[in-house]
Amino acid sequence: MLGTDKLKQLAETALSYSKADQTEVVMQVTDAALSRFANNAIHQNVFESNVTLRVRIILGKRTGVAESNDISPEGVKRTVDTARAIAQLQPENAQNAPLPKPLAPLPVDAFVARTADCTPETRAKTIVQLTRQAAAQKLVAAGAYRTDAYEIAVANSLGAFVYHSGTVADLHAVVMNEQANASGYASSSSPDMRDIDGEYVARTAMDKALRSQNPIALAPGEYTVVLEPDAVASLLQYTAWNTFNALAVQEERSYVRGRRGELTFSPLVNLYDDGCAQDGYALPFDHEGVPRQRVSFIEQGVARDVVYDTFTARRDNVVSTGHSLPAPNLQGPMPRHLFLAPGDKSREELIGSVARGILVTRFWYTRLVHPLHVMMTGLTRDGTFLIENGQLTLPVKNLRFTSSYVEALKNTRAVGRETKLMRDEMYGMNFRAPALVVEGFSFTGVTQ
Amino acid sequence: MKDLSARVLNMAQMRGASYADVRVVNRTIQMLGVKDGRVQEMIQNESQGFGIRVIADGAWGFAACSRDDYPDVDATVNHALQIARASALTKTRDVRLGAPEANKGTFRSAYKMDPFMVSMSDKINLLLKADSEMRRMKTNHAHLVTTAELVFVREEKTFGSTEGAYIQQEILESGCELQVLATDEAGGVQVRTYPWGRHQQTRGFEFVLEQQLVENAPRIAEEAIMLLTADPCPAYDATTVILSGNQTALQVHESCGHPIELDRVLKQEASLAGTSFLTLEKLNNFQYGSEIVNLTADGTVPGGLGTFGYDDEGVPAQRADVVKDGRFVGYMTNRELATELNLGRSNGTMRAESWNRIPLIRMTNINLLPGAWKLDDLIADTDDGIYFDTNRSWSIDDKRLNFQSGAELAWEIKGGKKTRLLKNPIYTGVTPTFWRNCDAICGESDWVVWGTPRCGKGQPPQTIRTGHGASPARFRNVKVFSKS
Numbered sequence: 050m051l052g053t054d055k056l057k058q059l060a061e062t063a064l065s066y067s068k069a070d071q072t073e074v075v076m077q078v079t080d081a082a083l084s085r086f087a088n089n090a091i092h093q094n095v096f097e098s099n100v101t102l103r104v105r106i107i108l109g110k111r112t113g114v115a116e117s118n119d120i121s122p123e124g125v126k127r128t129v130d131t132a133r134a135i136a137q138l139q140p141e142n143a144q145n146a147p148l149p150k151p152l153a154p155l156p157v158d159a160f161v162a163r164t165a166d167c168t169p170e171t172r173a174k175t176i177v178q179l180t181r182q183a184a185a186q187k188l189v190a191a192g193a194y195r196t197d198a199y200e201i202a203v204a205n206s207l208g209a210f211v212y213h214s215g216t217v218a219d220l221h222a223v224v225m226n227e228q229a230n231a232s233g234y235a236s237s238s239s240p241d242m243r244d245i246d247g248e249y250v251a252r253t254a255m256d257k258a259l260r261s262q263n264p265i266a267l268a269p270g271e272y273t274v275v276l277e278p279d280a281v282a283s284l285l286q287y288t289a290w291n292t293f294n295a296l297a298v299q300e301e302r303s304y305v306r307g308r309r310g311e312l313t314f315s316p317l318v319n320l321y322d323d324g325c326a327q328d329g330y331a332l333p334f335d336h337e338g339v340p341r342q343r344v345s346f347i348e349q350g351v352a353r354d355v356v357y358d359t360f361t362a363r364r365d366n367v368v369s370t371g372h373s374l375p376a377p378n379l380q381g382p383m384p385r386h387l388f389l390a391p392g393d394k395s396r397e398e399l400i401g402s403v404a405r406g407i408l409v410t411r412f413w414y415t416r417l418v419h420p421l422h423v424m425m426t427g428l429t430r431d432g433t434f435l436i437e438n439g440q441l442t443l444p445v446k447n448l449r450f451t452s453s454y455v456e457a458l459k460n461t462r463a464v465g466r467e468t469k470l471m472r473d474e475m476y477g478m479n480f481r482a483p484a485l486v487v488e489g490f491s492f493t494g495v496t497q
Numbered sequence: 498m499k500d501l502s503a504r505v506l507n508m509a510q511m512r513g514a515s516y517a518d519v520r521v522v523n524r525t526i527q528m529l530g531v532k533d534g535r536v537q538e539m540i541q542n543e544s545q546g547f548g549i550r551v552i553a554d555g556a557w558g559f560a561a562c563s564r565d566d567y568p569d570v571d572a573t574v575n576h577a578l579q580i581a582r583a584s585a586l587t588k589t590r591d592v593r594l595g596a597p598e599a600n601k602g603t604f605r606s607a608y609k610m611d612p613f614m615v616s617m618s619d620k621i622n623l624l625l626k627a628d629s630e631m632r633r634m635k636t637n638h639a640h641l642v643t644t645a646e647l648v649f650v651r652e653e654k655t656f657g658s659t660e661g662a663y664i665q666q667e668i669l670e671s672g673c674e675l676q677v678l679a680t681d682e683a684g685g686v687q688v689r690t691y692p693w694g695r696h697q698q699t700r701g702f703e704f705v706l707e708q709q710l711v712e713n714a715p716r717i718a719e720e721a722i723m724l725l726t727a728d729p730c731p732a733y734d735a736t737t738v739i740l741s742g743n744q745t746a747l748q749v750h751e752s753c754g755h756p757i758e759l760d761r762v763l764k765q766e767a768s769l770a771g772t773s774f775l776t777l778e779k780l781n782n783f784q785y786g787s788e789i790v791n792l793t794a795d796g797t798v799p800g801g802l803g804t805f806g807y808d809d810e811g812v813p814a815q816r817a818d819v820v821k822d823g824r825f826v827g828y829m830t831n832r833e834l835a836t837e838l839n840l841g842r843s844n845g846t847m848r849a850e851s852w853n854r855i856p857l858i859r860m861t862n863i864n865l866l867p868g869a870w871k872l873d874d875l876i877a878d879t880d881d882g883i884y885f886d887t888n889r890s891w892s893i894d895d896k897r898l899n900f901q902s903g904a905e906l907a908w909e910i911k912g913g914k915k916t917r918l919l920k921n922p923i924y925t926g927v928t929p930t931f932w933r934n935c936d937a938i939c940g941e942s943d944w945v946v947w948g949t950p951r952c953g954k955g956q957p958p959q960t961i962r963t964g965h966g967a968s969p970a971r972f973r974n975v976k977v978f979s980k981s
Contacts, residue, residue, distance in 0.1 A: 087765045091584040095559040097853040116542040118563040135539045138617040142535045169583030191767035193956045301680040414892040419981040426892045475958045496899040
């Protein structure tokens with residue numbers, strides 16, 4: 050980790066090399082460690098240290114961007130020169146947005162030293178405890194335990210400099226009994242590794258694996274489902290991407306276009322994005338250095354706001370909500386800190402409210418079939434159970450669904466009171482969500 | 498590079514590694530994007546660093562760093578060894594790699610026009626022209642959002658190992674994509690892409706020129722608009738489908754390429770991507786497809802996106818049979834797992850996304866070998882069926898059995914002719930059943946090595962470039978429906 054002063058110095062060096070109308074510098078520092086296990090032993094164990102510098106240069110109506118991880122003075126100058134050359138080579142873009150003016154984000158404490166300092170021996174110790182419990186039950190465990198520290202800083206020639214540091218601790222496990230076609234999943238995630246509950250992960254994943262032995266095949270059709278938080282995370286991710294970002298509305302592919310202010314979803318649903326929330330993975334500004342606003346997407350079922358970056362905000366004559374990806378880009382703004390507000394039901398009450406339905410631990414390989422209604426397909430995985438008369442009765446073979454996530458948020462009948470923090474590493478998204486009861490969820494196939 | 502490589506390997510051995518390898522990588526990516534007639538994205542990304550993989554106390558460790566001054570190199574080597582010794586706390590056996598691979602050599606992608614030497618102006622003008630041709634098709638009832646993109650990659654990679662290997666490679670890639678999003682007031686949303694999402698090969702700018710982006714741009718815009726008012730694909734429990742070459746390529750990628758990865762078979766990917774239905778007892782003993790189905794894993798195909806000289810364990814790229822006359826005959830392997838299972842020499846499929854990731858078993862070019870049909874003849878030979886063209890969505894279960902795929906468009910086939918455009922088509926099936934119902938494969942003239950540049954695997958996540966030689970193919974008794 051480099052710290053505020055060194056990153057500020059790096060930014061000043063880059064800005065001093067630039068003679069452009071406007072210049073932006075985004076710096077990211079990563080010290081990332083991950084211990085991965087399978088067959089009850091660690092088989093992949095890695096560490097990465099990287100520093101990247103991204104320079105955006107604006108010359109009138111032209112923009113050029115260059116990135117590099119060579120932060121030597123020569124490397125920084127080359128990156129600035131490359132960005133400038135790229136800007137000079139392109140035609141003018143009338144919609145080119147100027148850099149945002151400096152604004153101070155809320156200070157958020159998201160860095161935990163013990164997570165940053167976690168050793169491979171400490172991760173191995175947690176993994177050994179988990180795998181020994183699995184082996185004792187003649188089960189096979191696979192999973193990963195990561196501990197990351199990161200810094201991000203954004204500076205620009207208008208005088209902005211913002212800095213944030215944070216940590217990630219994330220443990221998950223899939224425990225299997227292949228002979229019995231059974232598996233169970235559990236995870237634990239927090240900026241503070243002290244919160245990582247290896248015992249809970251082991252116990253929950255093993256319990257699901259033991260309960261799901263020799264599953265029955267259930268006929269496809271519409272079912273009431275209890276979606277546990279990991280399944281709900283998929284629902285939030287794809288709905289937010291495709292519905293609650295300004296570019297989707299501007300391009301006429303968002304379901305809330307023309308519906309904002311209307312009761313569109315279940316009155317039990319309250320969905321928002323909050324990059325400053327202390328009970329999430331906070332990151333209080335975006336890649337343009339704009340402070341992240343709390344943006345409410347759904348309030349008691351009413352469709353409300355969408356997220357903006359500088360480019361899309363300029364089109365709608367509003368201000369950015371602080372949700373820019375590295376700019377400029379083709380994807381538009383992105384909500385990455387999603388919160389679904391809790392309800393008042395315990396897990397037992399959620400299950401107990403279902404006469405006949407399916408409990409889903411998590412979804413797998415979820416993909417967008419059609420954007421407007423967020424029509425999705427995917428499969429259940431690692432713990433799928435039949436609910437009869439309010440009780441979990443039998444394990445069920447994994448099912449394929451082809452169902453609308455918009456409809457799922459309309460058909461939400463109950464919301465759990467306990468929430469869980471989760472991360473999607475592939476897309477850099479964070480979620481805090483409870484379990485849900487959803488009616489009329491459409492399953493279209495069965496796996497073996 | 499040789500100095501850094503030697504220094505790292507020497508440090509690792511002196512500090513107790515029984516084996517070490519190091520990759521020093523310098524990677525440059527250039528991305529250009531035009532949207533709705535404006536240059537929206539012009540970026541050059543350069544990333545360099547080294548990654549060291551060691552075996553100590555019989556277990557693996559890996560550490561990587563973007564800086565190569567002495568203190569950072571020293572710390573990174575120590576970190577790799579510390580990690581390996583921590584891995585050893587849980588080991589159930591020592592890692593064995595089999596016979597040494599002390600190869601020395603060089604490899605360079607074959608190309609005619611270095612895309613980094615083509616002027617930015619020429620590239621931008623090509624994108625602006627293609628974008629303009631798409632937007633030219635705009636109508637009063639359809640709103641269009643158009644995107645045109647180019648991507649170029651140059652990767653210079655040096656590999657050295659304590660077994661004496663020393664290999665230098667330069668891999669060059671060129672890729673392109675056009676996309677039209679068409680919407681209307683009735684809430685219709687349709688997408689068409691060309692060549693198929695992003696197509697990419699290990700070739701130069703000549704690859705981009707061959708795609709004829711400008712010439713194909715109006716056609717896909719027109720098709721996107723036509724799809725808004727097309728009929729939905731009808732539902733059938735069992736009908737005949739013909740997949741376009743690029744859709745066949747994706748079918749190969751997902752339902753053949755991933756399940757033959759030996760690390761998946763041995764449950765090493767169970768925590769994320771899943772396992773495989775092609776378990777060990779099925780090797781040489783399982784009818785994967787019909788007798789006309791022949792598949793290879795081939796890292797040597799000219800221009801393929803999964804083509805290279807040596808993998809990231811220093812093993813030469815190879816061509817291996819995967820499915821022969823419909824029978825499953827081979828996995829993709831690495832040194833450790835080939836040794837463990839007595840499968841002989843690794844067939845050279847270990848690749849890492851970049852310097853900061855460990856190599857994993859990854860698809861090279863997984864190819865469906867061409868048959869004898871011509872596409873027009875195949876359609877004419879089909880009385881009743883549906884032609885699926887260009888993938889829109891894909892999903893498959895964690896054992897790679899139950900799959901479902903949506904295409905951008907479909908054509909109803911009646912009496913040997915394409916009769917009606919269909920929107921939102923989906924087909925679904927179970928891998929071996931599907932491939933056993935393959936009764937026709939088109940020939941060399943329709944065969945293309947399609948590039949799939951965004952194949953994800955591993956933790957931390959890695960994206961790698963793979964290729965798939967494929968031509969249109971026909972499948973019987975397939976479930977088809979529509980959803981929007």
